[in-house]
Amino acid sequence: MSCVIAGGGPAGAMLALLLARSGVEVTLLEKHADFLRDFRGDTIHPSTLQVLDELGLADEVLKLPHRKLYEPRLVTDTGEVRLTSLRTLPGPYNYIAFIPQWDFLSIVTSAAARYPGFRLLMRSEAYDLIREGGAVRGLRYRDESGEHEIRADLTVAADGRQSVLRERAGLVPQEFGAPMDVVWFRLPWREGDPEDTFLRVARGHMMVAINRVSYWQLAYMIPKGGFDRLVAAGADALRKPVAALLPFLGDRIGQLGGYDDVSVLTVVINRLRRWHRPGFLCIGDAAHAMSPVFGVGINLAIQDAVATANLLAGSLRSGAPIPESTLRLLQQRRMRPTKVTQAAQRVVQNLLIERALKRQFDPARLPRNLSRIPPLARLTARFFGYGVRPEHVATKRHDRAAGLGVKTWTTGVGGGDSVEYPRIL
Numbered sequence: 001m002s003c004v005i006a007g008g009g010p011a012g013a014m015l016a017l018l019l020a021r022s023g024v025e026v027t028l029l030e031k032h033a034d035f036l037r038d039f040r041g042d043t044i045h046p047s048t049l050q051v052l053d054e055l056g057l058a059d060e061v062l063k064l065p066h067r068k069l070y071e072p073r074l075v076t077d078t079g080e081v082r083l084t085s086l087r088t089l090p091g092p093y094n095y096i097a098f099i100p101q102w103d104f105l106s107i108v109t110s111a112a113a114r115y116p117g118f119r120l121l122m123r124s125e126a127y128d129l130i131r132e133g134g135a136v137r138g139l140r141y142r143d144e145s146g147e148h149e150i151r152a153d154l155t156v157a158a159d160g161r162q163s164v165l166r167e168r169a170g171l172v173p174q175e176f177g178a179p180m181d182v183v184w185f186r187l188p189w190r191e192g193d194p195e196d197t198f199l200r201v202a203r204g205h206m207m208v209a210i211n212r213v214s215y216w217q218l219a220y221m222i223p224k225g226g227f228d229r230l231v232a233a234g235a236d237a238l239r240k241p242v243a244a245l246l247p248f249l250g251d252r253i254g255q256l257g258g259y260d261d262v263s264v265l266t267v268v269i270n271r272l273r274r275w276h277r278p279g280f281l282c283i284g285d286a287a288h289a290m291s292p293v294f295g296v297g298i299n300l301a302i303q304d305a306v307a308t309a310n311l312l313a314g315s316l317r318s319g320a321p322i323p324e325s326t327l328r329l330l331q332q333r334r335m336r337p338t339k340v341t342q343a344a345q346r347v348v349q350n351l352l353i354e355r356a357l358k359r360q361f362d363p364a365r366l367p368r369n370l371s372r373i374p375p376l377a378r379l380t381a382r383f384f385g386y387g388v389r390p391e392h393v394a395t396k397r398h399d400r401a402a403g404l405g406v407k408t409w410t411t412g413v414g415g416g417d418s419v420e421y422p423r424i425l
């Protein structure tokens with residue numbers, strides 16, 4: 001039995017690794033030539049660090065230059081508001097690690113390449129599904145040499161929020177709207193600048209400043225659909241509020257040349273009502289696009305991948321058919337975390353971001369230390385760090401180099417290759 005996955009983002013790459021490690025033949029297609037993406041999700045939360053640990057990859061990932069965030073905070077005109085303290089979580093992963101997504105993906109796909117069943121096709125764009133006998137039996141893709149087919153027992157759409165395969169399967173996400181878009185850009189980090197990542201909020205303005213070791217990755221929020229108005233108003237319409245919000249950037253704001261230097265994220269929250277068809281499954285952003293609030297898009301994508309491998313690796317390896325009811329189980333398992341996280345994101349978007357951007361609320365009036373309000377403190381730390389229903393690696397490693405299908409060692413809480421899920425935190 002085999003699996004083909006469209007999309008080498010966090011969801012697709014992690015699923016490919018987990019399946020290949022379990023002895024499944026898996027092909028991963030990525031339409032770009034490399035994993036380099038500027039201004040993508042770089043937040044690796046404790047839930048993902050835990051998964052990496054279970055796979056023996058945490059040390060390798062944490063050797064990359066990165067910053068750790070223990071206490072997410074919001075900076076207002078009159079002081080700081082501590083949102084939560086991840087230090088209250090059990091160690092060692094009681095922080096958010098900021099790691100470039102391309103480095104993360106390189107490590108995950110390199111780890112997958114150690115298994116003989118793994119095949120990575122770069123510059124390969126999936127454009128259609130192969131359907132036979134009422135089920136999906138693989139996909140069609142194009143690369144420099146032309147158009148090709150890959151047949152597989154399971155086809156996974158991990159091709160992101162604009163998923164082509166989702167559309168080819170006739171699945172349409174339900175949209176929930178968002179009051180803002182985000183303008184991303186970068187400026188140099190200099191000695192004497194703040195060390196931590198933080199959220200800056202003032203009447204009418206909001207931005208996130210992410211310390212990326214040698215530079216600041218900056219996200220300036222604008223009202224939904226407002227980018228054309230911003231561009232029409234000229235580069236100073238962005239430079240001035242940024243310099244006012246973050247005065248330490250005043251000495252280098254001129255380095256922001258204009259709107260060619262920025263990237264716009266159209267914020268959406270959506271999710272599919274149905275994530276599957278016979279022989280076909282959507283995971284990650286293809287199943288549910290997340291708001292940047294809490295920075296959990298990557299982590300949900302990874303959790304989907306872990307749950308999918310836990311549920312399906314055994315059948316895929318043994319050749320047992322995968323009925324659509326099994327794919328439905330996966331959706332049922334991952335729907336609750338998706339719904340709860342999106343609901344929380346919508347509350348923050350509507351009560352904080354939209355009202356701050358519309359000047360309807362003065363952030364300076366927020367209590368100084370939200371993490372001092374028990375049991376809110378424990379709850380928010382847990383929610384930030386692990387989300388709802390964190391997944392653990394329950395698939396076994398099968399080392400075919402040492403003999404077909406021979407298990408060499410196991411990791412993970414559950415240690416089993418069955419639909420029995422491991423105990424969750």
Ligand SMILES: Cc1cc2nc3c(=O)[nH]c(=O)nc-3n(C[C@H](O)[C@H](O)[C@H](O)COP(=O)(O)OP(=O)(O)OC[C@H]3O[C@@H](n4cnc5c(N)ncnc54)[C@H](O)[C@@H]3O)c2cc1C
Pocket residue numbers: 006007008009010011012029030031032039040041042043124125126127158159160161163164165184264265283284285286290292294295296297298299301
């Ligand atoms: C600007 C920006 C900032 C973000 N910031 C954060 C953050 O700070 N923290 C966070 O957790 N999340 C953040 N996110 C969201 C996060 O990046 C996504 O939720 C997460 O990457 C989803 O993973 P995925 O694997 O499902 O999809 P994606 O990461 O979108 O990966 C999909 C992959 O599929 C490839 N692909 C697409 N179509 C095809 C095709 N037809 N054939 C083959 N390959 C294809 C794409 O090139 C891509 O590599 C941000 C997103 C954006 C756009």
